Amino acid sequence: MMVNDGSMDKLSETVHVTSHEITHSYFPFYMGTNERKYAWMDEGWATMIPFDLQASLAPGYNPREAIVKGYSSFAGSEQDMPVMTLSYMMKWNSYRFASYSKPAVAYDQLRALIGRKNFDNALREFIARWNGKHPIPYDFFNTFNDYLKTDLNWFWKPWFFEKGYPDLAIKDVKVEDNKLKVLIKNEGNIPVPIELNISWQDGRKVNIPRSAAVWKDTDSTWIETGTSGNIEKIELGDPAIPDINKMNNYFELNRQSASK
Ligand SMILES: [Zn+2]
Numbered sequence: 001m002m003v004n005d006g007s008m009d010k011l012s013e014t015v016h017v018t019s020h021e022i023t024h025s026y027f028p029f030y031m032g033t034n035e036r037k038y039a040w041m042d043e044g045w046a047t048m049i050p051f052d053l054q055a056s057l058a059p060g061y062n063p064r065e066a067i068v069k070g071y072s073s074f075a076g077s078e079q080d081m082p083v084m085t086l087s088y089m090m091k092w093n094s095y096r097f098a099s100y101s102k103p104a105v106a107y108d109q110l111r112a113l114i115g116r117k118n119f120d121n122a123l124r125e126f127i128a129r130w131n132g133k134h135p136i137p138y139d140f141f142n143t144f145n146d147y148l149k150t151d152l153n154w155f156w157k158p159w160f161f162e163k164g165y166p167d168l169a170i171k172d173v174k175v176e177d178n179k180l181k182v183l184i185k186n187e188g189n190i191p192v193p194i195e196l197n198i199s200w201q202d203g204r205k206v207n208i209p210r211s212a213a214v215w216k217d218t219d220s221t222w223i224e225t226g227t228s229g230n231i232e233k234i235e236l237g238d239p240a241i242p243d244i245n246k247m248n249n250y251f252e253l254n255r256q257s258a259s260k
Contacts, residue, residue, distance in 0.1 A: 001021040001024055002017075002018065002021045002022075005017050005018075005021065011057075011058050011061075012054070012058035012060075012061035015053075015054050015057045015058040015061070016050075016054055016058075016061075016063060019050035019053055019054055019057075020046045020047065020050060021046070022050075023045060023046040023049045023050055024042060024046050026045070026127060027041065027042035027045045027046060028041070028042040030127065030131055030132075031126075031127060031130040031131050031132070031133065031135060032132070032133060032134045032135075033134070033135060034134065034136070035087070036087060036088050037086050037087055037088065038084075038086075038087060038136065038137055039087040039095070039098075039099035040083050040087075040098060040099045040100075040102075040103035041103075041135070041137065041140065043099045043100045043103070044083075044099065044100065044102075044103025044104050044106070044107055045103075045104075045107065047063075047067065047100045047101070047103075047104035048103075048104035048105075048107040048108050049107075050063075051063050051064045051067075051104075051108065052064075062239075064108060064240050065239040065240055067100075067101050067104055067105060068105055068239065068240055068241065068242045069239070070097075070101055071097065071101040071102055071105050071242050072166070072242045072243055072244050073244075074093065074097050074101070075097075075102070075164075075165035075166060075188075075190070075242065075244050076163075076164065076165030076167075076188070076244055079092075079093050079094045079097075080094070080097060080098075080102075080163060080165070081094045081097075081098050081163065082098070082160065082161055082162055082163055083098050083102055083103050083106070083159065083160045083161075084137060084160050084161050085098055087099060102159075103160075105242055106159040106160065108240075109159070109191075109192060109193070109212060109241075110144075110152075110155065112193055112211075112212070113155065113193070113211060113212050113213060114148060114150070114152075118148055121147070122143070122144045122147045122148055125143060125147045126139075126140060126143040126144065126147075129143055130143075137160070141153070141156050141160075154191070154216050155191060155212070158189045158190050158191060159190060159191075162189055164188055164189035164190055165188040165189070165190060165244045166188050166190035166191075166192045166241075166242045166243055166244060167186070167187040167188040167243055167244050167245050167248075168184055168185070168186055168187070168188075168192060168194060168236055168237065168243055168249070169184070169185050169187050169236070169245070169248035169249065170182060170183070170184060170234060170236050170248060170249065170250070170251045171183040171184070171185045171220065173234060173251050175227055178226065178227065178228075179224045179225065179226060179227060180198070180224065180225050180226070180227035180231065181222050181223070181224050182196060182198075182222070182223045182224075182234060182251075183220060183221075183222050183223075184196070184220065184221055184222075184223060184236065185219060185220040186215050186219045186220070187245070187248070188244070190242070191212040191213075191215035191216070192212050192215075192241050192242060192243065193209065193210060193211055193212045193241060194208070194209065194210035194214065194221075194223070194236065195207065195208075195209050195236065195237060195238040195241060196208040196209075196210075196223055196234070196235070196236055197234070197235045197236075198225065198231065198233075198234050198235075199231070199232045199233050199234075199235075200229045200230060200231055200232055201229065201230040201231070201232045202229055202230075204229070206225060208223055208225060210223065232252075233250070233251070233252055234250070234251040234252075235249060235250055235251075236249040236250070237249045
């Protein structure tokens with residue numbers, strides 16, 4: 001593949017394409033995934049696996065945030081097809097996002113969900129079990145479920161089988177029993193983690209993260225934290241987490257009422 005690549009003008013582009021093609025040594029050449037039917041089984045990995053390496057080799061380049069931004073702007077559109085759609089049935093943006101961006105973000109979010117160590121070990125197990133064979137998508141899902149002894153079907157279904165989009169929103173904010181309570185709703189169907197940032201007028205800030213696992217059985221959740229003083233702003237989200245609508249990620253409180 002590298003022989004076929006043109007020369008690039010920027011260091012980040014050279015780093016990107018070279019590390020991408022090296023990853024293809026594993027997918028689909030070490031394990032024979034079917035590029036014609038399930039391009040995401042190699043292109044998704046070749047996009048996601050080098051994220052951290054690319055960022056470290058090309059200062060100022062953040063492929064993770066760039067891919068998340070691109071996917072956020074496309075997700076939920078009528079051309080946004082389920083990742084499981086047969087690759088040869090799709091073209092242009094439908095093919096590109098279902099084969100590269102969405103599965104790459106899904107793999108990255110899978111790593112955030114199960115942790116780096118579990119992710120690396122399960123991925124190695126998948127590679128070891130299917131080296132020299134021809135895994136189909138269910139072999140990937142089943143290997144992770146089986147190796148981790150965890151039923152991740154609630155995660156696989158929206159990310160790989162359904163149309164839809166990620167969109168978390170702040171729905172309500174109240175002060176009760178000396179606690180600040182923030183209601184977060186998953187307006188879409190894609191489970192993504194919560195990053196809630198609260199700042200007070202006196203300069204204090206607190207970050208409250210929650211795993212995407214909160215969406216396994218519900219589509220809304222209250223987050224509580226102690227409160228005193230005047231709240232400046234409540235923000236939801238992170239550049240590494242896809243979200244199609246940022247307008248519902250902010251809550252600027254009236255300073256008088258927030259101080260109660
Ligand atoms: Zn590729």
